[in-house]
Amino acid sequence: VAQSLRRRGFQNRIAYFNHIPFPGPDVFEALPWRAELLLGLMHYDVIGFQTSRDVRNFVASLRRFVPDTRISHLGKSLVVKTAGLSAAIGCYPVSIDxxxxxxxxxxxxxxxxxxxxxxxxxxxxxxxxxxxxxxxxxxxxxxxxxxxxxxxxxxxxxxxxxxxxxxxxxxxxxxxxxxxxxxxxxxxxxxxxxxxxxxxxxxxxxxxxxxxxxxxxxxxxxxxxxxxxxxxxxxxxxxxxxxxxxxxxxxxxxxxxxxxxxxxxxxxxxxxxxxxxxxxxxxxxxxxxxxxxxxxxxxxxxxxxYDVFHWAHSFTQEASMLAPEKPEAILRVAGD
Missing domain, CATH: 3.40.50.2000 (Glycogen Phosphorylase B;)
Incomplete structure (x- = not known):
């Protein structure tokens, strides 16, 4: 979705939240289009996961299947750069009221x-x-x-x-x-x-x-x-x-x-x-x-x-801090 929007000239911040577990690289490698999927996600400005394990699995998959992936720390989040793309990766556990x-x-x-x-x-x-x-x-x-x-x-x-x-x-x-x-x-x-x-x-x-x-x-x-x-x-x-x-x-x-x-x-x-x-x-x-x-x-x-309001605030704040020159953020949630 983000890649398609970028091709159409969309410049606003786009955040993606992965609601379901992200598999480890030994499982993820079974996908024939594994690199394409990872690069597609990298078109988002912020990628959020439920747990630190999901973050580790995503980063490990990037390192294995996308060459020249570079990772640095930004506060509690990671900044991942590869193929001319950059995204902030973080753990944002969803919660309840x-x-x-x-x-x-x-x-x-x-x-x-x-x-x-x-x-x-x-x-x-x-x-x-x-x-x-x-x-x-x-x-x-x-x-x-x-x-x-x-x-x-x-x-x-x-x-x-x-x-x-x-x-x-x-x-x-x-x-x-x-x-x-x-x-x-x-x-x-x-x-x-x-x-x-x-x-x-x-x-x-x-x-x-x-x-x-x-x-x-x-x-x-x-x-x-x-x-x-x-x-x-x-x-x-x-x-x-x-x-x-x-x-x-x-x-x-x-x-x-x-x-x-x-x-x-x-x-x-x-x-x-x-x-x-x-x-x-x-x-x-x-x-x-x-x-x-x-x-x-x-x-x-x-x-x-750490209720649902904390989750929403922390995730959207990350998107706002990443690229303040962009006026708005769009959030996409994957999973059910």
């Missing part, structure tokens, strides 16, 4: 949280919230929960998992099969472990309004956020913001971009290691309130300080 999720909510929030609490009784609540996508690790998470029930038999009847799957791209055959696989696995686990007074997994396949979702967050004792790969994952940040009481535990995939910011408070796991996820879930469910409060305060401070 903290106050929106930290607020008391409305009647829907209260009713939802109350209904969940009443329906589960004394049982602890484990929550998963995901868009239907194979990268979210939903099957692996459900398998880990099954391993948890097998390993820690004393928790059977004492914990309920709420799994929300938001419909997405269901006209695509692979996503249809994924939905069937998820529902089949939920049915298998419930069939294996349910008792007349307890169902291990409650499955929701629908979009959830924000105020109702806030009720789910408030009712949950543990959030299982375990994508196989994710640019950021805002569910992790929303869960933290929603817990104004500084209670609750976040079990977070080390492959989510949010892990870089929330590592001080979250229990980080490899979502492919179902036994380790089950073990971390046990630790989360048995964690005392003092440790919960300590961990949650650290994460809420981070999410509050």
């Amino acid at each position: 903290f106050d929106e999720f930290a607020s008391a909510g409305n009647s829907a929030t209260v009713v939802t949280a109350g209904a969940i609490a009443q329906s589960v009784g004394e049982a602890k609540v484990v929550l998963g919230v995901d868009r239907l996508d194979y990268t979210k690790g939903i099957l692996e998470r459900l398998t880990a929960f099954r391993v948890f029930l097998q390993t820690y038999k004393e928790w059977q009847g004492r914990v309920t998992m709420l799994q929300i799957v938001i419909p997405s791209r269901e006209e695509i055959p692979e996503y249809k099969r994924l939905k069937v696989d998820i529902e089949t696995l939920v049915s298998e686990i419930n069939g294996e472990y349910s008792t007349p007074g307890w169902t291990p997994i409650r499955y929701f396949h629908r979009s959830i309004p924000r105020d109702e979702l806030l009720g789910f967050y408030r009712a949950a004792h543990v959030a299982l956020v375990t994508p196989l790969r994710d640019g950021m994952n805002l569910v992790a940040k929303e869960f933290c913001a929603a817990h104004a009481d500084n209670r609750g535990v976040l079990v977070l995939s080390e492959f989510a971009g949010a892990a870089e910011e929330l590592a001080t408070g979250a229990l980080l796991v490899n979502p492919n290691d179902t036994e380790a996820v089950a073990s971390s879930l046990y630790y989360a469910l048995t964690m005392d309130e003092a440790e919960q409060e300590q961990r949650m305060k650290l994460m809420r401070f981070t999410v509050r300080t």
Whole structure:
């Protein structure tokens, strides 16, 4: 896009934000047009990524596939020059409106949280919230929960998992099969472990309004956020913001971009290691309130300080500082 605009004489600043993970050079080299893609991105004035790992991967790919790439430091950002092009490269983790999720909510929030609490009784609540996508690790998470029930038999009847799957791209055959696989696995686990007074997994396949979702967050004792790969994952940040009481535990995939910011408070796991996820879930469910409060305060401070407004300001400020003689900036965001 930037290259096409430049050819048409467009002189304004153009910023590009890569919302999804950028692969390492060993993966990126599989693309037959790898150099062309990298040079196309270099027509932007500012290129933003979610994590420092993404920045390292992008720079490593430039060094390997674009000759004579030169890199220097400009504050917290890098300046990359190659083939007569120059761009500032930086890490700008996207975030949420903290106050929106930290607020008391409305009647829907209260009713939802109350209904969940009443329906589960004394049982602890484990929550998963995901868009239907194979990268979210939903099957692996459900398998880990099954391993948890097998390993820690004393928790059977004492914990309920709420799994929300938001419909997405269901006209695509692979996503249809994924939905069937998820529902089949939920049915298998419930069939294996349910008792007349307890169902291990409650499955929701629908979009959830924000105020109702806030009720789910408030009712949950543990959030299982375990994508196989994710640019950021805002569910992790929303869960933290929603817990104004500084209670609750976040079990977070080390492959989510949010892990870089929330590592001080979250229990980080490899979502492919179902036994380790089950073990971390046990630790989360048995964690005392003092440790919960300590961990949650650290994460809420981070999410509050580096909210979506900080992200927007820092990214656009970088574009403004780079070329002040250009009157305006255009932002393009890649990914979903």
